[in-house]
Amino acid sequence: MSTVGKAVSLLELFTLHEPEIGLSDLARRAGLDKATARRLLMALAAHRLIEQEPRSRRYRLGAGLSRLARIRDAHFPFVRLAAPVIRELSLETGETVHLSEFSAGALLTLHVELSAKANRVNVDVGQVLPLHGTASGIAFLAASRLEVVGAYLEKPLRAFTAHTMTGPDTLAKAIAFAATSGYSRSSQGYEEGVHSIGAAILGADGQPIGTLAVASPISRIDDAIAGSQGEAALRAARLITARLTGEA
Amino acid sequence: MSTVGKAVSLLELFTLHEPEIGLSDLARRAGLDKATARRLLMALAAHRLIEQEPRSRRYRLGAGLSRLARIRDAHFPFVRLAAPVIRELSLETGETVHLSEFSAGALLTLHVELSAKANRVNVDVGQVLPLHGTASGIAFLAASRLEVVGAYLEKPLRAFTAHTMTGPDTLAKAIAFAATSGYSRSSQGYEEGVHSIGAAILGADGQPIGTLAVASPISRIDDAIAGSQGEAALRAARLITARLTGEA
DNA sequence: AAACAATGGTTCAAATAATGGACCGATTGG
DNA sequence: CCAATCGGTCCATTATTTGAACCATTGTTT
Numbered sequence: 232m233s234t235v236g237k238a239v240s241l242l243e244l245f246t247l248h249e250p251e252i253g254l255s256d257l258a259r260r261a262g263l264d265k266a267t268a269r270r271l272l273m274a275l276a277a278h279r280l281i282e283q284e285p286r287s288r289r290y291r292l293g294a295g296l297s298r299l300a301r302i303r304d305a306h307f308p309f310v311r312l313a314a315p316v317i318r319e320l321s322l323e324t325g326e327t328v329h330l331s332e333f334s335a336g337a338l339l340t341l342h343v344e345l346s347a348k349a350n351r352v353n354v355d356v357g358q359v360l361p362l363h364g365t366a367s368g369i370a371f372l373a374a375s376r377l378e379v380v381g382a383y384l385e386k387p388l389r390a391f392t393a394h395t396m397t398g399p400d401t402l403a404k405a406i407a408f409a410a411t412s413g414y415s416r417s418s419q420g421y422e423e424g425v426h427s428i429g430a431a432i433l434g435a436d437g438q439p440i441g442t443l444a445v446a447s448p449i450s451r452i453d454d455a456i457a458g459s460q461g462e463a464a465l466r467a468a469r470l471i472t473a474r475l476t477g478e479a
Numbered sequence: 480m481s482t483v484g485k486a487v488s489l490l491e492l493f494t495l496h497e498p499e500i501g502l503s504d505l506a507r508r509a510g511l512d513k514a515t516a517r518r519l520l521m522a523l524a525a526h527r528l529i530e531q532e533p534r535s536r537r538y539r540l541g542a543g544l545s546r547l548a549r550i551r552d553a554h555f556p557f558v559r560l561a562a563p564v565i566r567e568l569s570l571e572t573g574e575t576v577h578l579s580e581f582s583a584g585a586l587l588t589l590h591v592e593l594s595a596k597a598n599r600v601n602v603d604v605g606q607v608l609p610l611h612g613t614a615s616g617i618a619f620l621a622a623s624r625l626e627v628v629g630a631y632l633e634k635p636l637r638a639f640t641a642h643t644m645t646g647p648d649t650l651a652k653a654i655a656f657a658a659t660s661g662y663s664r665s666s667q668g669y670e671e672g673v674h675s676i677g678a679a680i681l682g683a684d685g686q687p688i689g690t691l692a693v694a695s696p697i698s699r700i701d702d703a704i705a706g707s708q709g710e711a712a713l714r715a716a717r718l719i720t721a722r723l724t725g726e727a
Numbered sequence: 728a729a730a731c732a733a734t735g736g737t738t739c740a741a742a743t744a745a746t747g748g749a750c751c752g753a754t755t756g757g
Numbered sequence: 758c759c760a761a762t763c764g765g766t767c768c769a770t771t772a773t774t775t776g777a778a779c780c781a782t783t784g785t786t787t
Contacts, residue, residue: 233482233518233522233773233774234481234482234483234744234745234773234774235482235483235486235519235522235523236522236525236526238483238486239522239523239526239528239543240526242547243526243547245547245550245551246550247550247553247554250550250551250553250554250555251554253763253764254763254764254765255762255763255764263746263747264746264747264748265747265764265765266746266747266748266765266766266767267745267746267747269764269765269766270481270745270746271483271745274481274483274484274487275483275487277484278484278487278488278491280487282682284683285683285684285685286683288763288764288765291551291554291555292547292548292550292551292554292555293551294551294580294582294688295487296544296547296548296551297548297551297552297580298582298587299490299491299493299540299544299548300540300544300545300547300548300549301548301587302493302494302495302498302540303493303498303539303540303541303542303544303545304545305495305498305605306495306498306499306539306540307498307539310545332542334527334530334541334542334543339527339542339543339546341542341545341546356546356549357546357549357550481744481745482744482745482773482774501734501735502734502735502736503733503734503735511775511776512775512776512777513735513736513776514736514737514738514775514776514777515774515775515776517735517736517737518774518775536734536735536736
């Protein structure tokens with residue numbers, strides 16, 4: 232791996248649950264030598280992508296990241312524009328709703344609005360979703376150009392649960408449903424007991440850039456509820472698309 | 480410079496005003512070979528810190544930065560922690576109060592609490608403040624290490640109004656005042672008719688990371704009021720510092 | 728249309744920067 | 758009090774990065 236890749240993989244070790252990590256720990260988990268890890272951390276710290284807590288000497292993500300993210304978000308205000316719509320959709324459906332952006336062949340979860348119910352689906356920001364096997368992914372594929380879909384379906388597809396759609400035929404069917412109805416549906420394709428409804432968000436060029444999805448415990452879902460969630464998800468996705476492309 | 484440093488300096492070429500840059504341009508500005516720049520960009524793109532617009536083939540900051548910034552902000556909630564204190568200070572003084580973070584040689588306004596009065600100072604989130612010429616900046620310099628201050632004062636300083644302090648001597652005096660009293664004072668240094676009182680917020684290492692400032696119409700200010708605003712600003716800044724560093 | 732000057736992207740021998748085992752002093756915990 | 762772990766440093770060896778020369782393509786100028 233490139234040196235830069237190693238440095239970035241150090242950054243990626245930090246999570247919401249573990250925002251500060253010591254040197255030895257970082258080196259061990261990244262599979263690097265302690266000396267190497269330290270040199271990389273120092274290089275990152277020089278640009279404020281990493282900070283070091285002076286008391287404990289542990290490392291954490293730096294302010295430079297916030298700065299760079301602000302620049303990106305100002306130009307590409309996906310989350311900022313979508314967040315209120317996502318929240319509204321969560322209140323309307325009473326379920327957890329999450330927003331994802333397409334990036335490097337997968338969907339990256341950017342924002343989550345959790346259901347207020349005790350029995351709810353939990354999704355983490357930062358989670359990477361495959362294009363097959365999640366409602367978000369199917370909705371994304373359904374909005375993509377055919378050549379993109381074809382290229383994706385050629386590769387072997389991993390099954391995450393016993394219900395994951397891996398056959399090209401069943402997937403094509405699900406994609407066709409999403410293409411006609413405007414929303415996709417996935418029952419326990421990624422995690423047992425979770426039902427999801429997805430809809431694609433489009434960029435200014437009409438190509439999909441991300442998705443939103445309503446995730447419910449399967450026990451609360453029947454066809455009528457799924458249908459109304461689908462309509463609501465589609466409306467929300469179209470609203471975000473319109474605002475993003477300035478057609479508001 | 481380390482390879483990692485070069486890669487990060489590529490990221491730092493993107494700004495609010497120029498969020499997409501082509502390969503040759505990036506290489507030229509970073510002082511790197513085209514081939515080198517591209518390899519670094521590819522390494523960054525593999526981790527989603529950079530994206531490439533497929534049509535124009537230009538590069539932009541990637542979604543991974545937003546992800547990492549979210550993790551950092553969740554753990555190091557500068558604005559979230561400071562906002563209630565800012566609000567309280569605004570209510571106490573009856574004036575507009577704003578919060579800034581040091582970033583790339585200047586202060587970036589992150590949060591504003593406007594005065595309830597009709598005649599008030601308006602400040603915008605996102606506004607960039609110079610270190611000289613604003614009360615925030617003087618307070619920041621007064622809390623910085625001497626070498627940082629020296630380096631900054633060496634460069635020629637722009638005058639924003641007829642009252643802007645640009646001479647090293649007058650600035651040194653203002654900094655000295657801020658260093659002893661804990662708060663800085665600037666009268667019409669950045670905008671005519673505006674009087675400001677600033678105080679620095681410190682990180683865990685004792686170095687300043689940002690500032691807050693009380694901004695009033697100059698017609699409402701006399702020395703006694705300025706003094707009480709200064710004491711209040713200092714208390715508020717210390718409270719935020721304490722909460723940030725966990726010494727609450 | 729032809730010539731031109733950019734652009735993004737690729738290759739490979741040479742040069743440079745990254746690597747990691749050994750080591751140090753300081754904490755920590757049994 | 759000792760053993761284990763921590764963060765941090767050193768430097769000969771090694772592997773990665775480097776950049777001039779090279780395409781193919783695009784868009785501009787003559």
